[in-house]
Amino acid sequence: MRVARPWAPLLAMACCLATARICCAQELMVTGKVALDGGANPSTAVATVVWLAPMTDHAPVAPMHAVLAQKNKTFEPHLLVVTRGSTVEFPNHDPWFHNVFSLFNGKRFDLGLYDAGTSRTVHFDREGVSFIFCNIHPEMSAVVVVLGSSYFATTNKQGDFTIPDVPAGRYMLHVWNESAQPATLQALSREVQLSESSHSLGTIRVEVTRAASIPHKNKYGQDYEPPSPNNPVYVQPQ
Numbered sequence: 001m002r003v004a005r006p007w008a009p010l011l012a013m014a015c016c017l018a019t020a021r022i023c024c025a026q027e028l029m030v031t032g033k034v035a036l037d038g039g040a041n042p043s044t045a046v047a048t049v050v051w052l053a054p055m056t057d058h059a060p061v062a063p064m065h066a067v068l069a070q071k072n073k074t075f076e077p078h079l080l081v082v083t084r085g086s087t088v089e090f091p092n093h094d095p096w097f098h099n100v101f102s103l104f105n106g107k108r109f110d111l112g113l114y115d116a117g118t119s120r121t122v123h124f125d126r127e128g129v130s131f132i133f134c135n136i137h138p139e140m141s142a143v144v145v146v147l148g149s150s151y152f153a154t155t156n157k158q159g160d161f162t163i164p165d166v167p168a169g170r171y172m173l174h175v176w177n178e179s180a181q182p183a184t185l186q187a188l189s190r191e192v193q194l195s196e197s198s199h200s201l202g203t204i205r206v207e208v209t210r211a212a213s214i215p216h217k218n219k220y221g222q223d224y225e226p227p228s229p230n231n232p233v234y235v236q237p238q
Contacts, residue, residue: 030163030194032201034155034175038208046178047079048206049145050161051152052171055191061150067091068132068142070098075132075142079178084127084148091119099135101219106130106146110219129176133216138224141216143178168195179208 034048063085069076071093082088090100092114100120101110106128111120124130124146134140151171153161175188184207192201218224 028166028168028194028196028199030151030166030199030201032161033203034159034161034177035203035205036159036177036179036208037205038179047154047156048159048161048175048177048204049079049081049152049154050163050201050204051081051147051149051174052163052166052192052194053149053174054151055170055172058167061085061148063087065089068144069093070100070134070140073134073137073140075140078141079143079145079154081145081147081152081154082124083150084146085123085125086146087121087123088144089119089121092116097136098140099219100132101135102130102132102144103219104129104131106144110135131216133219135219138216138218145176166194166199169193173201175204175206177206177208179210180206181209184209 030052032050034050036048061083064082065087066080066082067089068080069091073094080088090111092098093116095116097113097115099111099113102108107122107124107126107130109122111122114120124144127146127148130144130146132142132144151163151166153163155161171192171194173188173190173192174185176185188204188206
């Protein structure tokens with residue numbers, strides 16, 4: 001005997017409406033543009049990171065797996081953005097030794113000397129900005145930005161950015177650029193309300209007042225020694 005369920009159609013309709021709201025929220029595309037003030041050439045300026053931190057309860061942020069390679073005495077890419085808890089590989093694609101390290105407020109580590117064809121891995125377990133260097137080659141530098149939100153993007157050469165799949169709601173907008181002062185960046189943080197009818201962040205103007213590449217010491221806090229044929233760390237691994 002079938003039991004009548006007069007509430008079943010209403011329940012089905014409610015589920016459909018809830019599913020539709022979730023799908024719509026997932027399809028929200030947040031767009032905007034960053035304009036750099038202070039004489040920076042837009043075609044050569046370093047990228048800006050833009051992210052949205054939810055102001056209400058949200059699902060835990062999934063960690064990522066990324067690669068920051070060493071090639072031709074450079075880090076590729078120069079700027080890497082990952083979520084908290086992510087692991088980053090540092091493979092050495094050069095025919096000589098490298099010694100990757102960071103002593104800044106993001107993640108402090110020293111990977112030691114390792115040769116061509118090998119790799120090291122770092123677990124970035126806290127939010128912050130890590131400036132990455134090589135203890136052998138002073139010209140090498142990179143930045144790893146670790147966020148507690150998965151809603152982020154980096155600008156293209158024109159300064160445009162798009163953050164996909166952002167649910168509607170209230171967020172704190174944050175901006176980071178390597179050439180801007182911390183106080184400047186902090187002043188740009190603000191609350192935003194995102195919805196289907198309002199999902200553009202407009203133009204964000206960032207004042208840049210310093211060079212992206214800042215002189216730095218080696219991991220011992222000393223000046224780098226000039227390259228020398230007698231320095232064994234420059235010898236190609238056998």
